[in-house]
Amino acid sequence: MFKDLLIYNTVSKKKELFKPIVEGKVGLYVCGPTVYGHAHLGHSRPAITFDLVNRYLTHIGYQVRYVRNITDVGHLVNDADEGEDKIGKLAKLNALEPMEVAQMYTNSYRRNMAQLNVLPPSIEPTATGHIIEQIEVVKKILDAGYAYESEGSVYFDVQKYATDYEYGKLSGRKIEDLQANTRSLDGQDEKNSSLDFAIWKKAAPEHIMRWPSPWSDGFPGWHTECIAMSTKYLGEKFDIHGGGMDLMFPHHEAEVAQSCAALGHESVNYWMHNNMITINGQKMGKSLGNFITLDQFFDGEHEYLDQPYSPMTIRFFMLQAHYRSTLDFSNEALQAAEKGLDRLLKAVDTIGKIKTAKESTVSINEMIEKAYAAMDDDFNSPIAISQLFDGVRIINSLADEKESINGSDLAKLNKFYQEFVFDILGLQNVEANGGADDSKLNEVMDLLLTLRVEAKANKDWATADKIRNELTKFGFEIKDLKDGFEWKIND
């Protein structure tokens, strides 16, 4: 019943045939945002990538439990304010409760995701809501002998772990290479080795976010939250774990190590990593100062932006590149995506206007098969989209009655576009008529443009042109159609 689906597994560096642990069901875990700032373009890449994965798996019949966490505690910072929690730090600057800050950015993130038509996950657990589970993970690792306590903090003993398991198998790193690099981190002298990472951290006096534990009042290490939550909601073994490539090391490597240490085996069958978005060839990141928030994209308020870009343009732009490739942002590229998307969505509308004939002179099966085959080949959305564009040509020829199609083929074509464009790719039709939901405005426009049509019928070009020119001055864009008109408001 299920199709053969290939997924590129970071561990094996190969495409592997997907086999779920439980027939017909998929457990999917994706690292969500750290809520200490507004979501920027970079955040939308994993969100859209795994939204596509979620949508496609669902489409082909799987029941997906999609868990995406909210990191609202736990990132140690290594800048001037050493060892402080990012969220705690910002909260003090703003004189707000840490949870208030976390909630504000969580709300903001969810709003942006909804705008991008990213479906909400099945479960969206927060790190602060799972302190007990994380403490349990730390205890298990201590009991297993792969961690040690030092000055109220608990560190994962990488050296010890490496004698029993392979540390670095996910990221392809070798212990010796890692040791060659020295680092200066907070609490370095408390650690036996620079490779060790904190799984429980004692809170400094000024640290607001803290919880009691057997070792100290403190907070869990960043890497511990995902393993605690994925185990709780998806089990000790689950199908797919996703995230950005930048999380591969150390975060995901540490997750693998912790699950082996705590559970005695690995948890994840398929590791999937999306590539980065670049801006002027460089990664977009908070610390680089070159990031553009999603809200800025949507309203065009940023020095890099020539114009606003709709959420669907952003979404389509991302889907036109494969998730494992870097994608370079530029106004030119986004404008191209905007126009291409427009053309695609118009064609989908056009399908409804096609008249059926007795015989089909076009063949659509190959296109449909190729589009699905592309998705089955490690979610190759750009190839699938190229097939959709091939179909646009067919659709337009049919609408122009240069080709013909029979009823069952037309139904098939329609189903294919509805499902592929809306359900799988998650694209949405932007509002017609400039998004004006002001019915009075619609009536007035209808009146004026109907007058114009009448003037044209009477060959009264002066009046017809006057109406169009005046409306253009007010920022309306008027288009003549064969049997009527169309208008929109230009921003």
Add this chain to the structure above:
RNA sequence: GGUACCUUGGCCGAGUGGCUAGGCAGUGGUCUGCAAAACCAUGUACGGCGGUUCGACUCCGCCAGGUACCUCCA
């Protein structure tokens, strides 16, 4: 410095050992009172130098350039 990856036509971006990716822009055309829009048609590109091969953009080596990770970031 270590590790990995990348380099495709004006721009973005797929892909393959020999067969048109696709989008945008450009060009030509159709339609239109005009205009806009729309539609149709059109582009033999794969960083450099060697090698393997009947044949390489696709495999191997070297060189150049770039990026990411190694420390918080998707």
